[in-house]
Amino acid sequence: MESEQLFHRGYYRNSYNSITSASSDEELLDGAGVIMDFQTSEDDNLLDGDTAVGTHYTMTNGGSINSSTHLLDLLDEPIPGVGTYDDFHTIDWVREKCKDRERHRRINSKKKESAWEMTKSLYDAWSGWLVVTLTGLASGALAGLIDIAADWMTDLKEGICLSALWYNHEQCCWGSNETTFEERDKCPQWKTWAELIIGQAEGPGSYIMNYIMYIFWALSFAFLAVSLVKVFAPYACGSGIPEIKTILSGFIIRGYLGKWTLMIKTITLVLAVASGLSLGKEGPLVHVACCCGNIFSYLFPKYSTNEAKKREVLSAASAAGVSVAFGAPIGGVLFSLEEVSYYFPLKTLWRSFFAALVAAFVLRNDMNASKIVDDIPDRPAGIGVYSAIWQLCLALIFKIIMTVFTFGIKVPSGLFIPSMAIGAIAGRIVGIAVEQLAYYHHDWFIFKEWCEVGADCITPGLYAMVGAAACLGGVTRMTVSLVVIVFELTGGLEYIVPLMAAVMTSKWVGDAFGREGIYEAHIRLNGYPFLDAKEEFTHTTLAADVMRPRRNDPPLAVLTQDNMTVDDIENMINETSYNGFPVIMSKESQRLVGFALRRDLTIAIESARKKQEGIVGSSRVCFAQHTPSLPAESPRPLKLRSILDMSPFTVTDHTPMEIVVDIFRKLGLRQCLVTHNGRLLGIITKKDILRHMAQTANQDPASIMFN
């Protein structure tokens, strides 16, 4: 609670001054002053004079803001560690955003003091664009690197370029002018393994030799990839998109976007692709880009110290990832918006847009921008077409099986390309079938208009494209972003409406079997605490039904604002495992004062015992504004108001759960207190909500693992 803390320390300063000075002094009667008045006045009068004056002045004098922040930075540093999170915990978005705004105000208020401060504030203002630029650059560069390396290693399975070992097959034969266009891939510089090992280019021997070497390389690549992942970075496996979704929704998984993961993922991705497994590099590229974003965000205090701001960078990074994966910058932005991001303000939209732009610049992707042109008139299927259809059907079956199994292997593996391939094969089969129909029955009313004999009215290639989009749509349930990606891939502007129709249909069909896409399914399987914005919560339960404590639970663990000792609190911390404790005025009134986090309490008490004189187990802990009068011999009290969240979120016990869920989703809360007529009743955490949702969906509530 850095912000809160500085803020409330700010009060002391203000309040003391405003007590000791003439109340006509504008500067001291700013917003902060007001609160202190409320703090002290326990009478029920709705409006006492001071308040009004204070309010009045804040409303009228612009100077008050600067002055208050000016006071703030005279204060000593906050207790280190307060306001950070443990691993596998959920962040509190509101708190993080407050922290950031407080930091921003501090910098702004200093701005005018010196040229150095001015530079710092400018640096701070531009760091957002800077970090996304760096992320874009890095993602683009890495994507290019991976492409080149994967090409080279793929060719390595067949042979090697003697003249220059670092050339792939194509580059190797560029130079050679001895070859005709037809056999441009045969050139003296390029040696197959058979030529190198048994010295013969033709014949069954060479064929078998090449085959063996091919298998050998493929297996060794795959093995190497698997073992590297297993040994060095388990987080590097899979596409990583489900985890990124979860992280963006406010969950903390340390090291998931770290430099080790980045390094191993990059290497193993190349190996996995080169080994010829049925996987794509597109999904993992998003993970790689997010790693870049995370690593660069550590260069900027604005982002390294704030989990919420860091997630803005990650959203932009995922956009850059898709941008380089498909050469589809706009598609990338929309992917980040529709699929992965949780909190996506317009500012993030622009940043993502920019990151995708930079990344696309770096990786000068030629976008396979080949419009589907086929002017060959429809003709009867010859023997070639029949065999083609059989091969396509076989390919479809094998591809499906291979993909299903590959996705389970613990290597970096994306789903985009395989599922698009499956869809494309199916689409092509349909396309050919329709072409034959059109040829033989060109008088049917559906064909009549375009398909006279010898005309070209059916384009099987278009069916393939639409099929690819539809299949991927069914897997991921993407809509707009998917259409734009395919659109940017193929450049087929006139096909956008069929594409949209296909994607929409596949989404409907998919939703009929189950609402969640593959990423949501993975999140559920892994039991991550992810509050999905897609599924609607429709039950008549109220906050009172979901809140803790339940029946037979011990009563809610609460702190009172001024009559507990350090020992009492430490005992409560040791006996319970809760992440935070409500602070109330007194057991009798049950009136809520604020909320203190377990972690902050522990850290604060530790540092107090170390640094402050006379803090012992029996010293009174005081969260209130003013220390209660203590007997003379009693030890020095410990003031912990600075770590108290004095604006905890509360709902009444009557609030329907659907509203509570809405609040948690939209504000990104971690917990929320439940009151009845101003009295504290209980608490609802994000985990309680997820458990409750699992229960109402007849799933095992224990499947929600983290908190």
Add this chain to the structure above:
Amino acid sequence: MESEQLFHRGYYRNSYNSITSASSDEELLDGAGVIMDFQTSEDDNLLDGDTAVGTHYTMTNGGSINSSTHLLDLLDEPIPGVGTYDDFHTIDWVREKCKDRERHRRINSKKKESAWEMTKSLYDAWSGWLVVTLTGLASGALAGLIDIAADWMTDLKEGICLSALWYNHEQCCWGSNETTFEERDKCPQWKTWAELIIGQAEGPGSYIMNYIMYIFWALSFAFLAVSLVKVFAPYACGSGIPEIKTILSGFIIRGYLGKWTLMIKTITLVLAVASGLSLGKEGPLVHVACCCGNIFSYLFPKYSTNEAKKREVLSAASAAGVSVAFGAPIGGVLFSLEEVSYYFPLKTLWRSFFAALVAAFVLRNDMNASKIVDDIPDRPAGIGVYSAIWQLCLALIFKIIMTVFTFGIKVPSGLFIPSMAIGAIAGRIVGIAVEQLAYYHHDWFIFKEWCEVGADCITPGLYAMVGAAACLGGVTRMTVSLVVIVFELTGGLEYIVPLMAAVMTSKWVGDAFGREGIYEAHIRLNGYPFLDAKEEFTHTTLAADVMRPRRNDPPLAVLTQDNMTVDDIENMINETSYNGFPVIMSKESQRLVGFALRRDLTIAIESARKKQEGIVGSSRVCFAQHTPSLPAESPRPLKLRSILDMSPFTVTDHTPMEIVVDIFRKLGLRQCLVTHNGRLLGIITKKDILRHMAQTANQDPASIMFN
């Protein structure tokens, strides 16, 4: 408060039963039962047995939901009018969404009763897709109609097709085979006004005649448009996008999207375009589409009775509008997302996507999909080019002046095409300049790579395209949606990166002069209560500084839950102009019970005086669960718990305003109560926040006109 109402009546029923029956009966111990227990128990015990039992049962028995809703629909109808809004008022999103979910539950619970109920529930489930389909169809049809009519009337200024009066010039001359391709627009069927009136096709006389007629028609069209708007539908003027933004943000402007506006806007739009004023029909088409959406939503109770749901349809409609305006379905979706929509869940994204798709289907727009092809090598500027440049400069100046003035006229007028035209002219000028540079200095390092003599390295047309995007971007501050729109307009896939760069730059330059785009500026000028998500609120003020009452204000007008009479309440309503009143337990405790809306109070008291026996001025009004014991002769008390919002939003006086603003934005609140340690202190309304923001931005707080 339909939902709340049914809900709480539900309790009575439950509570009575659960009192009179064995508590082992599952059906009666559902969520609703719990609340009643809390209501009655005023002790401070955090958890009494019944509660736990109730909670327990709700958690375990799925049947409880059905049973409770089953009970609900046995109840008499809600008081008509309760839960609706006045004109120029802001809606409460949370309340609306609750209402909708309650309705949804009611329908679902009935579903299994009969085939008819089943059909109704299916109809309800699909009505969302149905209404967007209808909207898409209508928007597409209207757009087509407007195109055709505008074409015909534009040609009417020059002459008329004698053979068929309803043909425009082009259609008129299609039939004629007597004309060569060069003079295909000259055909005997087409008569200029000179030919018709003074009977001569050539010569100065005919020239002057045609000119006069042209002016005559143009003026009469413009005059007719202006007078139609002025007389019949003042709301039909302008582009309508600022108002649609405001409406989508939760403001109510009755008739703005009504059938009259639709009719007049369609007609006057045709007239305005045909008159040749410097305006586009794209913006107004969005308004037209939204009118369609609004009108169709009245066919479906799900949308006609719920302001929040209606806005989902409007978001989709605006997407359809842009889709038909530019033939850019994806661009339309993104426009709705980035520019106009306020609350845009994924479901709305899909609906918008579908609406845009349908609309694009209907209006088979050929999308000007002409890739910029120019293989003419760069050459020195001849006399033609020089004159062209001068003409372009003149055109630029005039276009700017014309556009500025036209946008002020009270006719349907869009900004898209004019500003794109301005940008395109400027871009073309730059393009030609660069081409000359490249020709004369093809050895400069920037040109060296591509521009040897006789090569074609500069494409002025591309500069025009980029210029158009940049200019429109500067005016509206759109980013992603704009790029996609231009992209879909031109199909220039390879130009997407330059486009993005241009749009991003123009946004930065624009933001340097002022953060708000033209639509935000208009909203501010009109003083609409619009909480813009783009601008960040960064001030140190707290809830306590913004809340009412202020200094010298009368104390907060509150109701007590059980010791006020009908007269007291009616007096308070008459004396004050507030839209709602907090209900507290007692003046002493100041503990908050709920919130009652002025409108609901008035309606409820009126209907009670009419319908209920023995309700007089002196009868006690009771918001509490149980009526206090009254003396025997006292009149019958009036129970108003049913109109009480028992889950009002509260924040503590310490909450920083930035959080409060966030809550208002994200949850779409209308008001929020401020408490301190469980005591009610004051209230913050959306208007208070807007006033406060205006003040901090040194604007006149009185400029916020509505509430």
